[in-house]
Amino acid sequence: MAEPRVFTSAEELKTAVGEELGVSDWHEIDQRRIDLFAEATGDHQWIHVDPERAAQGPFGSTIAHGYLTLSLLPLLVPQTLRVDGARMGVNYGAEKVRFPSPVPVGSRVRARVTLDAATEKAGGTQVAATVVVEREGAEKPACIAQTLTVYYW
Structure with a gap:
């Protein structure tokens, strides 16, 4: 299992x-x-x-909804990033969400997370992170999004 990088302060x-x-x-x-x-x-x-109809479609099988792929971020991101010591963290939104390639049924996906910014906002620390959802064996990612989370200490 992936071990998250643990942060205990805004400075970290x-x-x-x-x-x-x-x-x-x-x-x-x-x-x-x-x-x-x-x-x-x-x-x-x-x-x-509809697996039968989708088998005749452009991808040869059913595919995950783009927003399903995006909705997996709360499952995937905590495996890479954990903030300890904050009273709470709240989802503030996402920027520039894109779905460059489909996720056919049976595919495996994972997230690669890069920390873009950590700035003071509304009494907390807003963290912007680029999350790239990769599909195993695919040339292009399934989803790219910059997420915004505010941690309150």
């Missing part, structure tokens, strides 16, 4: 700006996860939930 975060923090473990994307995401979001497009 600021010192690590520009560094790759780590890579998460691989996680398989199975049809059950895709179907559950479709149920949760109401997005039942055939490319995601």
